Amino acid sequence: MSRTIFERFSDGKSGSFIPENDCPEVGFDILFQRKTPTGLPAVGEQEVIRHYVELASMNYHIDKGMYPLGSCTMKYNPVVNEEIAGSVQFTGLHPLQDEEDVQGALELIYNLEAALCEITGMAEFSLQPVAGAHGELTGMMIARDYFRVRKENRKTVLVPDSAHGTNPASVVTCGFTPRTVPSGEDGLIDIEILGKELDDDTAVVMLTLPNTLGLFEKDIGKIVKMAHSAGALVYMDGANMNALLGIVRPGDIGIDIMHLNLHKTFSTPHGGGGPGSGPVGVVKHLTEFLPVPRVVKEGDRFGFCSDLEKTIGKVHPWYGNFNVFVKAYAYICALGASGIREVAENAIINANYLMKKISRHYDLKYPGPCMHEFVASGRNLKKYGVRTTDVAKRLLDYGIHAPTIYFPLIVEEALMIEPVETEKKETLDHFADVMEKIAGEAKDDPDLLHRAPVTTPVRRLDETAAARDPEFCWPFEKGE
Amino acid sequence: MVPEDCLYTEDHEWVYIEDEIATIGISEYAAGELGDIVYVELPDVGADVQQTDSIGTIEAVKTVAELFSPISGKVIEINDSLIDDPEIINRSPYEDGWFVKIEMNDKGELDNLLDFGKYQEFLGENH
Numbered sequence: 001m002s003r004t005i006f007e008r009f010s011d012g013k014s015g016s017f018i019p020e021n022d023c024p025e026v027g028f029d030i031l032f033q034r035k036t037p038t039g040l041p042a043v044g045e046q047e048v049i050r051h052y053v054e055l056a057s058m059n060y061h062i063d064k065g066m067y068p069l070g071s072c073t074m075k076y077n078p079v080v081n082e083e084i085a086g087s088v089q090f091t092g093l094h095p096l097q098d099e100e101d102v103q104g105a106l107e108l109i110y111n112l113e114a115a116l117c118e119i120t121g122m123a124e125f126s127l128q129p130v131a132g133a134h135g136e137l138t139g140m141m142i143a144r145d146y147f148r149v150r151k152e153n154r155k156t157v158l159v160p161d162s163a164h165g166t167n168p169a170s171v172v173t174c175g176f177t178p179r180t181v182p183s184g185e186d187g188l189i190d191i192e193i194l195g196k197e198l199d200d201d202t203a204v205v206m207l208t209l210p211n212t213l214g215l216f217e218k219d220i221g222k223i224v225k226m227a228h229s230a231g232a233l234v235y236m237d238g239a240n241m242n243a244l245l246g247i248v249r250p251g252d253i254g255i256d257i258m259h260l261n262l263h264k265t266f267s268t269p270h271g272g273g274g275p276g277s278g279p280v281g282v283v284k285h286l287t288e289f290l291p292v293p294r295v296v297k298e299g300d301r302f303g304f305c306s307d308l309e310k311t312i313g314k315v316h317p318w319y320g321n322f323n324v325f326v327k328a329y330a331y332i333c334a335l336g337a338s339g340i341r342e343v344a345e346n347a348i349i350n351a352n353y354l355m356k357k358i359s360r361h362y363d364l365k366y367p368g369p370c371m372h373e374f375v376a377s378g379r380n381l382k383k384y385g386v387r388t389t390d391v392a393k394r395l396l397d398y399g400i401h402a403p404t405i406y407f408p409l410i411v412e413e414a415l416m417i418e419p420v421e422t423e424k425k426e427t428l429d430h431f432a433d434v435m436e437k438i439a440g441e442a443k444d445d446p447d448l449l450h451r452a453p454v455t456t457p458v459r460r461l462d463e464t465a466a467a468r469d470p471e472f473c474w475p476f477e478k479g480e
Numbered sequence: 481m482v483p484e485d486c487l488y489t490e491d492h493e494w495v496y497i498e499d500e501i502a503t504i505g506i507s508e509y510a511a512g513e514l515g516d517i518v519y520v521e522l523p524d525v526g527a528d529v530q531q532t533d534s535i536g537t538i539e540a541v542k543t544v545a546e547l548f549s550p551i552s553g554k555v556i557e558i559n560d561s562l563i564d565d566p567e568i569i570n571r572s573p574y575e576d577g578w579f580v581k582i583e584m585n586d587k588g589e590l591d592n593l594l595d596f597g598k599y600q601e602f603l604g605e606n607h
Contacts, residue, residue, distance in 0.1 A: 023507075140556045389542060405542070406542040406543050407543075409543060409545075412513075463516075463541040464515075464516035464518060464541055467516075467518040467519075467539075467541055468519075468566075
């Protein structure tokens with residue numbers, strides 16, 4: 001393992017030189033004068049460059065190889081989007097600038113919201129929430145205020161066990177009580193159970209479509225009808241919208257509130273390369289609850305409008321992560337209507353192709369066909385003393401990022417695989433071959449899998465110790 | 481507690497009955513499936529719970545599971561030592577790794593639970 005930048009401190013060199021102070025020191029209370037070194041790394045420029053190039057080369061990312069992390073939609077982030085978003089016309093903007101000076105930016109926000117409405121069939125979108133879970137919370141707040149205005153005291157949100165794990169958390173954060181609806185044998189919502197759970201205390205049915213098993217709720221029309229006739233709203237977690245683009249519009253099937261993840265479906269980067277964006281869309285009768293400000297168009301001028309009587313208020317400073325909007329808008333414009341549909345088609349084809357190949361060596365609890373992702377199981381390897389976690393670690397040795405494991409919770413030894421549409425057949429074949437090889441190793445040499453990974457810069461970590469006794473702070477004295 | 485003397489739920493909790501008091505924990509199978517447990521959340525002493533209510537959280541490295549109450553009643557004691565040292569559950573699921581003691585309301589509810597033999601059968605069929 002290489003040294004941290006702090007451990008390189010001892011080199012005694014520095015990349016910066018502060019000139020000798022030739023002014024008298026004034027107005028500085030001796031109390032606040034530093035007596036010890038700052039502990040900041042002081043290394044020469046070449047060392048700094050080498051350090052970060054070394055870190056970058058150890059990093060694994062979508063530009064390096066396949067990243068089949070189920071539920072996360074790790075698709076390629078087109079360079080042209082970065083280029084457009086990096087243009088000084090966008091990066092040079094300040095949110096406090098006069099509306100007159102930022103007409104182009106406002107137009108982009110307005111057009112992107114309109115494009116998302118067209119894609120999803122919702123009446124209006126707000127781009128303010130900055131993450132998927134933030135969108136969920138915003139959606140729950142809209143539902144809460146909707147019932148408050150109607151003077152209905154509904155407290156329960158029904159969440160299928162095949163929903164995203166953040167859903168119940170968003171429900172609780174908003175003051176509702178989540179109740180789990182178990183899936184049926186086919187991995188879909190059991191509408192008989194749903195019917196029993198629905199009552200006049202149900203505020204929202206919150207489902208993920210397609211669900212976390214990569215399955216489309218074939219009874220969605222019935223589910224929506226049942227919820228509505230019980231007086232409840234239907235929230236759709238649209239994080240898996242990548243499978244529906246151009247094929248299904250949630251607004252058309254009666255969804256009341258939904259969120260999208262621009263950093264999944266619309267190809268903007270995730271995590272550290274993000275930030276994220278989780279726009280929320282609503283049907284016509286909920287538009288007055290959306291967060292403010294809204295971006296409105298009057299004649300050919302664009303402007304902010306905060307004049308919305310029932311709004312839930314602001315959910316983020318300014319108007320969300322603007323730079324992400326630019327990338328998502330560029331992506332939508334580049335693909336056009338037919339290209340958008342092809343994204344979903346290819347994501348589904350890739351996932352089904354891979355599922356078929358993987359199923360020769362791993363269990364499938366729900367044989368499909370699947371949508372954009374599928375959940376395999378490593379339970380057939382348990383007889384060799386090998387667990388899914390060992391398979392995942394071994395994949396790293398072959399230079400492939402591991403899929404999501406142990407989620408969803410309803411599949412034992414789960415391996416949740418999402419190849420996404422941007423991977424070509426050769427890459428999928430390679431992944432399937434490696435998975436086959438690992439299944440063979442599990443049988444012939446299980447210990448090899450227990451030791452994995454052996455080729456990575458860091459070997460297997462003690463995850464238990466990391467969780468039980470984490471150390472969050474770098475002890476500075478070590479570097480000095 | 482001897483595993484053979486306990487009753488079980490399909491969620492892998494065990495119950496050991498002594499007069500009106502039910503001691504509750506998770507089975508060795510469950511502890512093994514969860515792997516190293518790193519954190520537990522227990523109910524408050526005095527809390528009234530219903531059968532199948534979630535009365536605690538068990539966090540392992542790879543997943544988080546809920547502890548469902550196998551019976552209704554009042555929580556009269558919790559195993560505090562699990563808070564600082566949750567690995568007790570992995571080491572001794574039937575003895576030192578018990579979670580809570582509940583004073584039962586309705587012994588009739590025990591009919592909904594599996595005896596050791598049935599639980600073994602259940603494990604064989606489903607796992």
